[in-house]
Every structure is written in C-alpha cells, then in structure tokens.
Amino acid sequence: MVCGVWSIDHGAWSTASSPQCAVHGSSCTVHSAWSTACGACQTMGRLRAAAAGIGRRPQPGTGPAKRSSGRCRETTAPQRGASCPAPAQPSAFHLFVDTAEIEAFRTSLLAWYDRCKRDLPWRRLAESEPDVDRRAYSVWVSEVMLQQTQVATVMDYYTRWMQKWPTLQALADASLEEVNALWAGLGYYSRGKRLQEGARKVVSELAGRMPRTAEELQKLLPGVGRYTAGAIASISYGQATGVVDGNVTRVLCRLRCLGADTSSPPVTEHLWGLAHTLVDRARPGDFNQALMELGATVCSPKAPLCAECPVRPHCWAQRRVEKELEVASRRLLGKAPSSCPPEPDIEECAAGASGSCPLCPPALEPWDGSLRVANFPRKAAKKQPRAERTATCVLERSGRRGEPEFLIVQRPSSGLLAGLWEFPSLLVAPELKEKQQREALAGHVRAQTGTAVAAGRLRHVGEVVHVFSHIHQTYVVYSLLLDGPRAAAPVKREEEPELPASRWVTKADFQAAAVSTAMKKVLQACERQSREEKMPRTVSTSAWARPVSGTTAQHVSALPCVGRAGGVSSFPHAQGTTCLLGPPGHLLFCPWGLRP
Ligand code: SF4
Ligand code: ZN
Numbered sequence: 001m002v003c004g005v006w007s008i009d010h011g012a013w014s015t016a017s018s019p020q021c022a023v024h025g026s027s028c029t030v031h032s033a034w035s036t037a038c039g040a041c042q043t044m045g046r047l048r049a050a051a052a053g054i055g056r057r058p059q060p061g062t063g064p065a066k067r068s069s070g071r072c073r074e075t076t077a078p079q080r081g082a083s084c085p086a087p088a089q090p091s092a093f094h095l096f097v098d099t100a101e102i103e104a105f106r107t108s109l110l111a112w113y114d115r116c117k118r119d120l121p122w123r124r125l126a127e128s129e130p131d132v133d134r135r136a137y138s139v140w141v142s143e144v145m146l147q148q149t150q151v152a153t154v155m156d157y158y159t160r161w162m163q164k165w166p167t168l169q170a171l172a173d174a175s176l177e178e179v180n181a182l183w184a185g186l187g188y189y190s191r192g193k194r195l196q197e198g199a200r201k202v203v204s205e206l207a208g209r210m211p212r213t214a215e216e217l218q219k220l221l222p223g224v225g226r227y228t229a230g231a232i233a234s235i236s237y238g239q240a241t242g243v244v245d246g247n248v249t250r251v252l253c254r255l256r257c258l259g260a261d262t263s264s265p266p267v268t269e270h271l272w273g274l275a276h277t278l279v280d281r282a283r284p285g286d287f288n289q290a291l292m293e294l295g296a297t298v299c300s301p302k303a304p305l306c307a308e309c310p311v312r313p314h315c316w317a318q319r320r321v322e323k324e325l326e327v328a329s330r331r332l333l334g335k336a337p338s339s340c341p342p343e344p345d346i347e348e349c350a351a352g353a354s355g356s357c358p359l360c361p362p363a364l365e366p367w368d369g370s371l372r373v374a375n376f377p378r379k380a381a382k383k384q385p386r387a388e389r390t391a392t393c394v395l396e397r398s399g400r401r402g403e404p405e406f407l408i409v410q411r412p413s414s415g416l417l418a419g420l421w422e423f424p425s426l427l428v429a430p431e432l433k434e435k436q437q438r439e440a441l442a443g444h445v446r447a448q449t450g451t452a453v454a455a456g457r458l459r460h461v462g463e464v465v466h467v468f469s470h471i472h473q474t475y476v477v478y479s480l481l482l483d484g485p486r487a488a489a490p491v492k493r494e495e496e497p498e499l500p501a502s503r504w505v506t507k508a509d510f511q512a513a514a515v516s517t518a519m520k521k522v523l524q525a526c527e528r529q530s531r532e533e534k535m536p537r538t539v540s541t542s543a544w545a546r547p548v549s550g551t552t553a554q555h556v557s558a559l560p561c562v563g564r565a566g567g568v569s570s571f572p573h574a575q576g577t578t579c580l581l582g583p584p585g586h587l588l589f590c591p592w593g594l595r596p
C-alpha cells in the first residue's frame with residue numbers, strides 16, 4: 001500500500017489508489033469524496049505542508065498512539081512501510097487519536113448537554129419542526145443572527161423574524177425595507193440582506209428545497225460559509241460534520257493546548273480537523289451545539305468553570321495547570337521535583353519544545369501562571385478600527401397635527417449600513433473647522449434633499465460616538481427646526497434618479513424604520529439637548545452658597561436627585577443637570593431654582 005492522506009477523523013490512511021475514506025471506503029458519509037469534500041482528510045495534507053517537516057508523527061510506543069497497533073486501523077497511528085514517505089504530522093499531543101477517549105468525550109459532553117442546555121427558541125423549533133426545509137431555514141436564520149451577536153440579544157429578534165417570515169417563501173416575498181427594519185439594532189446589516197437573497201435563490205432556483213449537505217449549502221447559498229453550512233447540515237439533516245466558531249475554537253485550543261495564532265492557516269485547519277474527529281456520528285447536531293454551549297457557558301474566555309466541566313479529564317490545558325501548581329508547591333516546600341508524571345502520561349509536543357511547532361505557543365510567549373487555562377488560545381493582535389468623522393443634520397419640522405417630524409434619507413444599496421435610513425450625513429475630514437463643516441453639511445443637505453438650509457442656522461448639538469466592527473465613527477450632530485407648519489417636503493425627483501430616497505417621519509415611524517443604532521443615538525442627543533434647554537433656570541446668583549436651613553432632605557426627596565447630602569456634593573438630576581448641596585441643611589445651588 002502506498003500511503004496517501006492521513007485521516008484525522010478515522011486515524012487511518014487513505015490510499016492514493018483508493019481515494020476514499022480508508023476506513024469506510026466510498027460509503028463513508030464523512031469522507032465520501034475526500035479529495036474534494038473532506039476537510040478532515042485534507043487538513044493533514046495542508047498541515048503537513050505548513051509544518052514543512054517540523055511536526056512529529058506519533059511514534060510506536062509513545063503517547064496515546066501506543067495503545068493501538070496495526071495498519072490503517074481506526075485511531076491507530078500509521079505504521080510506515082519501507083515504501084511510504086514519512087509525512088510530517090502534528091504531535092499526538094495536539095490530536096485525539098484514541099477511540100476510547102473520543103467515545104468517552106462524546107458521551108460526557110452529550111450527557112451534560114442533555115442535562116444543562118439552555119432553552120432557546122431556535123432549539124425548540126429545530127427539535128419540533130417536521131418539515132426538513134423549514135427546519136433548515138429556521139436553523140439558518142438563528143446561525144446568521146448569532147454571528148457576532150449575543151444569545152440574549154438574538155432571542156427577541158429571532159422570535160419576531162420567525163413569526164413574520166416562518167418560511168423561505170415568506171422571506172423571499174418580503175421587501176428589503178421590511179428585512180432591514182426588523183434587523184435594525186442587530187448590527188452587521190448585510191447579514192439580513194444576504195439571508196433574504198439566499199431565500200430568494202432557494203425559492204426561485206432550487207424549487208424551494210434547501211441544499212442537503214454542508215458542501216452544497218456553502219456552494220449554493222450566498223453568505224453561507226463553512227461554519228454556517230456545517231451547523232445547518234448537522235443540526236437539520238444529521239450530517240456528521242464538525243463546526244468551528246469562536247466558542248469551539250476556545251474549547252479545542254484548551255483541550256489540546258493549541259497556543260499559536262488561531263487565525264493562522266495551520267491552526268484553523270487543525271481546529272476543523274479536530275471538530276470533524278470529535279463530532280458524534282449519531283447526534284452530530286446536538287454534539288456541535290453542546291461544544292458551542294460548553295464554550296459559551298463553562299469554558300468562557302476569562303473565568304472558565306473548570307471544576308464543573310464535563311470534559312475536564314480530556315483537557316490538556318487543565319492538566320498543565322495542575323502540573324504547574326504541583327511544581328510550584330514542591331518548590332515552595334523545598335521538595336525535589338516529582339519523578340512521577342501526572343496520569344495519564346501526556347507526552348508533550350517535541351516540536352513545541354524546540355519552538356518549531358505551528359500549533360504550540362510561540363517561544364517568545366511563555367506560560368503565564370496567572371492566566372491558568374486561559375493561556376489558550378492566544379489572541380491575534382486586534383486591528384484597530386479606523387477613525388472617521390461624519391457631520392449629521394437632524395432637520396425637524398412640525399407635522400400635520402403639530403407633532404415633530406424628521407427628514408431621513410436612504411443610504412446606498414451597497415457598503416456599510418446598505419439600504420438603511422439616516423439623517424442627512426456627510427463624511428468630513430478630521431481637520432475641518434466648524435464653520436467649514438456647517439457649510440459643507442448645509443450644501444450636502446441641499447444637494448441631497450432639495451431643502452435649502454442656511455449654514456449659520458445649524459445648531460451644534462454635540463458629538464455621538466458609535467463603534468462599528470472596523471470603524472470608530474464620531475457623528476458631529478447639528479440640528480435645525482424648519483420654519484412654518486409644513487416646511488419643505490422633499491421627495492425623490494424623477495428627473496434626478498441619482499438622488500437618494502428621502503422622507504419625513506414622526507418619531508414613532510423613525511423608531512420602527514430601518515435605521516441604525518447610531519442614528520437612534522443621534523436623535524437621543526438632540527432630544528436631550530432640547531430637554532435641557534427647556535429646563536427652568538431661575539436661580540439667582542445670590543442663592544449661591546446661601547445656607548437654606550433644613551432643606552436638604554426635603555429637597556432631595558422633592559426633586560429627582562439621587563444620593564444623600566454630606567459635605568459639599570453634587571447630585572445629578574435625571575434631566576442631566578446638577579444640584580449642589582452643601583453640608584446637611586444647606587442648599588448651595590439648584591439649576592431648577594426649586595426650594596423646599
Ligand atoms: Fe475549558 Fe476548563 Fe473544561 Fe478545559 S477543563 S475544556 S479549560 S472549562
Ligand atoms: Zn506543538
């Protein structure tokens with residue numbers, strides 16, 4: 001036999017002459033076409049290239065691999081024949097190669113999941129929905145919403161989404177405006193748009209039938225990557241394929257002491273290989289959710305609950321902590337280092353010790369005892385978001401019934417916040433002075449909406465900061481109350497199709513429209529300023545520092561102040577102004593001018 005590709009999933013060799021899974025042949029559901037579809041099989045090939053001969057394949061008689069023997073057997077390290085070249089493999093330290101251990105891991109994790117899993121709406125739906133396309137669609141929606149977003153935030157959005165569009169057909173029939181409106185506040189708005197594009201594609205090109213494998217899902221649906229495809233396929237169809245998200249990455253890095261940059265290709269591929277190896281063949285969807293749940297609720301980034309962890313016996317990071325503690329305590333007690341290694345014997349990565357393993361922590365980043373298991377994974381240096389300044393104009397007019405109305409315009413259909421509505425806004429250079437900023441903004445409003453705005457009348461409200469994933473955006477907010485009961489009603493003109501759509505909306509319409517969280521903050525800043533301007537300011541300077549006997553307690557209780565008096569203190573009113581109180585019984589200054 002000529003050695004081909006090492007299958008991390010089956011711990012066996014695929015042969016060049018028989019390009020299927022070496023264990024199950026062409027009937028293998030995981031490796032039915034290893035040359036194109038099996039991430040696990042390919043992983044080793046890529047790792048081999050990345051390691052370039054510096055990794056170490058398990059040697060007979062050492063580490064976990066020594067428990068098995070024979071050729072091309074499950075969980076058995078390969079026996080190299082004379083004609084087999086020796087591909088570099090990662091150290092067994094970074095792998096799961098023991099069938100019994102893998103089985104025990106799956107059993108412990110699934111038992112814990114059955115006991116402790118959170119009750120989440122998408123899980124209920126996936127478990128109860130008999131129609132496979134509807135089930136896949138419901139999982140797809142949840143997985144897309146959960147990308148970059150907390151579970152607690154997603155729950156309400158998910159419930160409203162599935163009530164409004166319970167099927168692919170319903171979503172395909174919706175307008176992008178409706179999708180954006182429901183998505184408003186969830187962030188990363190292109191996700192909603194791509195979901196709808198995907199639904200339309202399934203309805204119009206695939207006869208309403210969701211692709212049935214992870215490979216097809218990734219290939220055919222816009223915005224569906226390796227993770228989402230694996231999650232849909234495993235949860236909805238029971239395909240035995242692993243998934244790797246941020247939580248799984250953290251858990252796997254700790255389980256097998258992967259300390260290199262998790263975004264590097266060797267680590268990424270290795271993680272996918274481990275995920276494919278571990279996934280339970282009978283309950284792949286539950287297993288994948290369990291691994292993610294473990295990362296979210298137990299193996300958390302900063303304060304993992306190792307004492308409660310169901311897979312603690314399989315965790316090398318935890319073993320490392322125990323070993324370090326033992327060494328430290330022996331040193332403290334003046335004892336010689338123990339000659340007995342911890343059980344079971346974990347042979348560490350030889351290449352890592354020499355600083356040449358692509359999976360071990362870099363040699364320059366030694367173990368930090370204070371971090372304990374959180375030594376894994378190492379974080380890649382975070383790219384700083386770029387800083388931008390945008391001048392924004394909140395134009396207000398009096399509506400038909402006297403209620404305030406605001407002018408909003410629609411953003412372009414591509415790029416950041418595509419298709420969302422906003423107050424007329426203009427990106428400005430950081431060095432632009434206020435006068436030039438006003439003029440530029442007034443010109444922009446005029447050009448975009450046809451509404452004449454005098455730069456000098458724009459009122460400076462303040463600055464609002466909003467951090468997008470890659471942009472630190474500062475909105476310099478101006479406002480203007482237009483004269484007359486129904487001032488300027490600009491609409492998109494037919495002869496000027498390049499102008500964005502614009503409309504006047506009430507506050508309620510604004511809140512329900514497809515506007516970003518940043519724009520809601522801008523409106524809040526304007527409202528805050530208006531409230532402060534309306535506050536009574538009747539206190540005379542003579543009231544300053546004039547003791548007013550017996551006022552404090554009543555004053556505090558009569559006004560929306562917080563705190564108690566004692567020495568000279570300041571108490572913020574709910575309205576944002578500040579009340580100064582002197583020693584007990586002495587009101588120094590109240591901007592409301594109120595007295596007991
Ligand atoms: Fe994570 Fe601790 Fe469990 Fe290891 S033992 S997987 S570090 S929670
Ligand atoms: Zn290593």
